[in-house]
Amino acid sequence: MNDYISRVLENTEKKNSCEPEYLQAVREVLCSVEHLVERHPEYEKLAILERMVEPERIITFRVPYVNDKGEVVVNRGFRVQFSSLIGPYKGGLRFHPTVNQSIMKFLGFEQIFKNALTGLPIGGGKGGSDFDPKGKSDNEIMRFCQSFMTELYRHIGHDVDVPAGDIGVGGREIGYLFGQYKRIKDAYEGGVLTGKSICYGGSLGRTEATGYGLIFFTREMLKTKNESFNGKTVTISGSGNVAIYACEKAQEYGAKVVAMSDSSGCIYDPKGIDLPLIKQIKEVKRGRIKEYLNTHPEAEYTERVNEDSPIWNIKTDIALPCATQNEVTLNSAKKLVSNGVMAVSEGANMPCTQEATDYFLEHGILVGPAKAANAGGVATSAIEMTQNSMRYYYTFDEVVSKLDCIMVNIFNACKENAKKYGCEGNYVAGANLAAFEKLAEAMKCQGVV
Numbered sequence: 174m175n176d177y178i179s180r181v182l183e184n185t186e187k188k189n190s191c192e193p194e195y196l197q198a199v200r201e202v203l204c205s206v207e208h209l210v211e212r213h214p215e216y217e218k219l220a221i222l223e224r225m226v227e228p229e230r231i232i233t234f235r236v237p238y239v240n241d242k243g244e245v246v247v248n249r250g251f252r253v254q255f256s257s258l259i260g261p262y263k264g265g266l267r268f269h270p271t272v273n274q275s276i277m278k279f280l281g282f283e284q285i286f287k288n289a290l291t292g293l294p295i296g297g298g299k300g301g302s303d304f305d306p307k308g309k310s311d312n313e314i315m316r317f318c319q320s321f322m323t324e325l326y327r328h329i330g331h332d333v334d335v336p337a338g339d340i341g342v343g344g345r346e347i348g349y350l351f352g353q354y355k356r357i358k359d360a361y362e363g364g365v366l367t368g369k370s371i372c373y374g375g376s377l378g379r380t381e382a383t384g385y386g387l388i389f390f391t392r393e394m395l396k397t398k399n400e401s402f403n404g405k406t407v408t409i410s411g412s413g414n415v416a417i418y419a420c421e422k423a424q425e426y427g428a429k430v431v432a433m434s435d436s437s438g439c440i441y442d443p444k445g446i447d448l449p450l451i452k453q454i455k456e457v458k459r460g461r462i463k464e465y466l467n468t469h470p471e472a473e474y475t476e477r478v479n480e481d482s483p484i485w486n487i488k489t490d491i492a493l494p495c496a497t498q499n500e501v502t503l504n505s506a507k508k509l510v511s512n513g514v515m516a517v518s519e520g521a522n523m524p525c526t527q528e529a530t531d532y533f534l535e536h537g538i539l540v541g542p543a544k545a546a547n548a549g550g551v552a553t554s555a556i557e558m559t560q561n562s563m564r565y566y567y568t569f570d571e572v573v574s575k576l577d578c579i580m581v582n583i584f585n586a587c588k589e590n591a592k593k594y595g596c597e598g599n600y601v602a603g604a605n606l607a608a609f610e611k612l613a614e615a616m617k618c619q620g621v622v
Contacts, residue, residue, distance in 0.1 A: 174204070174207065175207045175210055175211055177210060177216070177217045177222065178203050178204070178206075178207060178210060178222065181203065181222040181223055181226065182199070182200060182203055182204075184223075185199055185226050189275075189278075191275070192274065192275030192278060192279075193275060194275045194276050194278075194279040194498060194499075194523070195275045195276075195278040195279040195282065197279065197499075197523070197526075197527060198278075198279040198282045198283055198523060199226050199282065200527070201523075201527055201530075201601075201605075202282075202286065202605050202609065203222065203226075205601065205602040205605040205606065206602075206605055206606055206609045208594040208595060208596075208606075209594060209606050209609060209610060210222070213613070215617075216613060219616070219617060219621070220621075221613050221616055221617075224616060225256075225285075225609075225612065225613070225616070226282070228253050228254065228255045228256075228278060228281060228282075229254050229255060229256060229257060230253075230254040231251070231252075231253050231254075231274070231277075231278075232251065232252040232253075232254070232300075232328055233249065233250070233251055233274070234249075234250045234251075234324045234325075235247055235248070235249060235250070235324075236248045236249065236250045236302055236304065236317065236320050236321045236324065237320060238313070238316040238317045238319075238320045239316060240309075240313050240316075241310055241312060241313055248302050248303055248304040248317070249272075249302060249303050250300070250301070250302045250321055250324060250325065251272065251274065251277045251299075251300050251301055251302065252277075252298065252299075252300035252325060252328055252329075252334070252336075253274075253277045253278055253280075253281035253298055253299050253300065254281075254298045254328070254334055255278075255281035255282060255284065255285055255296070255297045255298050255299070256285045256296045256297045256298075256612070257296040258285075258296060258612055258615040258616060258619065259288070259289060259294055259295065259296055259611070259612070259615055260288070260293070260294035260295040260296045261295065261296055261330075261331070261332055261333055261334055261335055262296045262297065262298030262333070262334035262335070263284070263288055263295035263296055263297065263298060263334075263335050263337075263551060263554065263555070264280065264281060264284040264288075264297055264298040264299040264300070264336065264337070264551070265280075265299060265300075265301075265336065265337045265338050265339030265342065265368075265550075266299075266300045266301045266302075266336045266337070266338065266339055266342045266346075266350075267280070267299070267300075267301035267302075267339040267340045267341060267342065268301055268302050268304045268305070268306050268340070268341030268342050268346065269301070269303070269305065269340050269341045270303050270304075270305045271303070272301045272302055272303045273303070276498070277299050277300065277301060278299075279498070279522075279523065280299035280339075280522055281297055281298050281299035282297070283297075283522055283523060283543065283544050284297035284298060284299055284551070285297030285608070285612065286544045286604065286605065286608035286609065286612070287543075287544040287545070287547070287548045287551060287608070288548075288551055289607075289608040289611045289612050290544060290545055290548055290583045290586060290587075290604060290607060290608050291548050291551065291552040291555065291579055291583065292579065292582060292583075293552060293555040293579075294555075295335075295551065295554075295555050295558075298334055298336075299339075300325070300336055301339065301341075301342070302317075302321060304317055304321075304341075305341070306341045306346070307341075311345070314345065314346065314349065315349045318346055318349035318350045318353065319349060319352075319353040321350065322349075322350045322353040322354050322357070323353065323357065325350075326353070326354050326357050326358065329354075329365055329366075330362070330365055331362055331363075331364030331365050331558065331561070331562075335364065335365060335366065335367060335554070335558060336350075336366055336367075337366065337367040337368045337550070337551070337554050338368040338414075340413070340497065342368075343368075343414065344368065344369075344370055344375075344380075347366055347368045347369055347370075348369070348370060348373075350366060351365070351366050351369060351373070354366065363561035364557075364558045364561035364562060367379070367554035367555075367557045367558060368554065368557075369557070371566075374557075374560075374561055375557060376553060376554075376556055376557035376560055376566070376567070376572060377566070377567065377568065377569040377572050378553055378556075378567075378569050378572030378573050378576065379550075379553050379554065379557055379572075380414065380418070381418040381421070381422075381573075382418075382549045382550045382552070382553035382554075382572075382576055383414065383415045383418070383419075383520065383547050383549050383550030384414065384415045384416065384417060384418025384419035384420070384421065384422060384495070384520065384549075385418055385419075385421075385422045385549060385573065385576060386546070386547065386548060386549015386550065386552065386553075386576055386579075386580045387415065387419045387493060387495070387518060387519075387520045387541070387546050387547055387549065388402070388419055388422040388423055388426065389422075389549065389576070389577050389580035389581065390518065390541050390545060390546040390548075390549075390580045390583065390584050391491065391493070391516060391518040391541055391546065392426065393580070393581055393584040393585075394516060394518065394539050394541055394584065394600065395491075395516060395539070397539075397588070397598075398515070398539065400515070401426070401427075402423055402426035402427055402428040402491070403426060403427035403428070404427060404428075404429075405428045405429070405490040405491055406428070406429050406430075406431050406488070406489045406490050406491070407420075407423050407428045407429065407430045407431070407489060407490065407491045407492075407493060408430070408431060408432040408433075408484055408485070408487050408489040408491075408492050408493070409423075409430060409432070409433050409434075409493045409495055409520075410433070410434045410439070410482060410484050410485075410493070410494045410495055410496040410500060410521075410524070411433070411434060411435070411494075411495035411496035411497075411520070411521065412433045412434060412435050412451055412454075412455050412462050413455065413495070413496075415495040415520045415521065415547065415550075416433055416493075416495040416496070416520065417448070417451060417452060417455065417456070419493055419495055419520055420433065420446060420448050420451070421448055423491075423493075424445075424446075424448065428491070429445045430445060430446045430448075431443055431445060431446065431487065431489065432446070432484050432487050432489070433446055433451060433462060433484075434462060434477075434482060434483075434484045434496065435455075435461060435462040435496075436477070436496075437461055437462070437463065437476060437477060438462070438463065438474055438475050438476040438477045438483065439462070439474070439475055439477070439482065439483050439484035439487075440462055440463070440465045440466070440472050440473065440474050441472060441473040441474075441475070441484075441487055442465075442469060442471075442472040442473075444471075447465070447468070447469060450465060450468055450469070451465065462474075480502055481502055481504050481505050482496075482500055482501075482505065485501060485505035485506075485508055485509050486505075486508050486512075487512075488512040488513065489509070489512065489514055490513070490514065490515050490516070491514070491515065491516045491517075491518070492509055492514050492516070492517045492518075493517075493518055493519075493520050494517070494519055494520060494521055494524035494525065495520030495521050495524070496521050496524065497521055497522075497524065498521065498522055498523045498524060499523065499524065499525075499526050500521065500524045500525075501517070501524055501525040501526065501529045502526055502528070502529055503526060503528040503529050503532060505529065506525070506528070506529035506530075506532040506533055507532065509533075509538075510532065510533070510536050510538060514538060515538065515539060516538065516539035516540075516541070517533055517538055517539070517540050517541070518539075518540070518541030518546045519540075519541060519542060519543035519546050519547060520543075520546065520547050521543065521547070522543050522547070523543055524543065525540075530542075530601060534599060534601065539600075540599075540600060540601055541600060542587075542600060542601040542604045542605075544604050544605075544608065545583050545584070545587050545600065545604040548579075548580070548583055549576055549579070549580055552576060552579045552580075553572060553576055556572055556575055556576070583604075584600075586603070586604075586607040587600040587603035587604045587607060588600065588603060589603070589607075590602075590603045590604075590606040590607040590610070591603030591606070593606070594606050
């Protein structure tokens with residue numbers, strides 16, 4: 174390994190020894206840009222790597238609220254404003270009990286590169302809380318969101334930091350957050366949050382964007398092997414926003430999606446997933462995916478018992494992990510490869526462990542890295558910001574058409590940079606190289622700040 178990269182990695186690991194997810198993300202990026210760093214000896218003199226891996230700002234705060242029993246509950250809130258090199262901080266809010274500083278930093282770090290790949294003027298950030306919305310009433314969620322925004326509002330703005338949704342933060346939560354922001358600021362600043370409902374400044378197509386974008390990127394990747402979705406079997410982990418709309422677009426392209434999952438287990442329907450039923454269970458009832466069997470008793474349900482999700486034991490042509498980080502282990506990767514998978518494209522953030530990714534690449538599997546393949550959500554958030562600035566709405570078809578073009582451009586950037594730096598066909602490295610070079614050049618232009 175390059176001496177400069179090795180030294181930066183060693184120092185980063187010492188400083189952040191209790192943050193495994195963050196260190197995993199940093200190692201994955203820095204180890205893949207070695208050829209780029211060697212071509213630019215000035216990077217070391219300007220401390221480009223040291224500055225790239227250090228967030229500009231980390232904000233931590235308490236979030237107290239009163240639950241329906243009249244009890245005071247205290248959660249912890251975060252906002253990691255990682256990089257404003259090419260635009261205001263931009264990235265989602267995650268409400269989940271696993272949220273901690275390591276996860277926030279890893280997500281923020283990934284977001285820098287993802288946003289740079291879109292070609293749009295947005296920086297990178299991430300935030301959230303260890304609050305768990307599952308099992309909470311609408312009133313409890315509203316009170317929590319209002320308390321969360323009462324602190325967060327002072328750190329965000331349409332030219333400063335623009336949060337959006339993520340795991341546990343959907344249209345309901347964004348609405349409560351935006352309402353409290355508007356109440357505190359006594360002004361309508363539509364561009365301060367994205368993922369809003371269309372009735373108060375959101376964008377058509379934003380709900381579908383991450384899932385659709387994942388399929389658009391994967392489509393381009395398959396084309397390099399003269400393949401397509403038509404007639405292929407697909408398994409998709411998760412059953413939230415990304416998974417649902419990836420399933421929808423894959424089915425439109427002629428694929429048979431045979432399995433989906435949630436945190437409890439997975440369903441397998443060899444006839445093809447009944448997507449309207451999944452939407453009813455997950456988006457309307459907020460139920461568990463096992464309820465699918467109430468309508469389709471011929472389908473199979475397998476409960477999850479360890480870190481290896483049972484969905485990856487199912488034979489498939491294309492695997493789309495859309496649930497959470499590190500859900501595809503080395504064991505799962507080996508199972509997928511032995512069952513003949515041809516492509517793995519990441520809808521979640523860092524869903525494959527480094528060992529799993531390496532195994533896929535060693536065996537010639539097409540891999541769509543998260544920072545490229547799932548960039549459709551943030552790209553459409555930037556389109557929403559544009560509409561807010563113009564006081565204008567694009568049609569659904571206009572948004573999807575713009576998204577498609579962006580995803581094609583992202584794929585081409587990954588493809589061209591992989592070839593440029595001697596790792597043709599490795600879109601994981603290509604994504605990192607394309608984004609890193611853009612960010613490093615911006616850093617050089619702006620001086621030591």
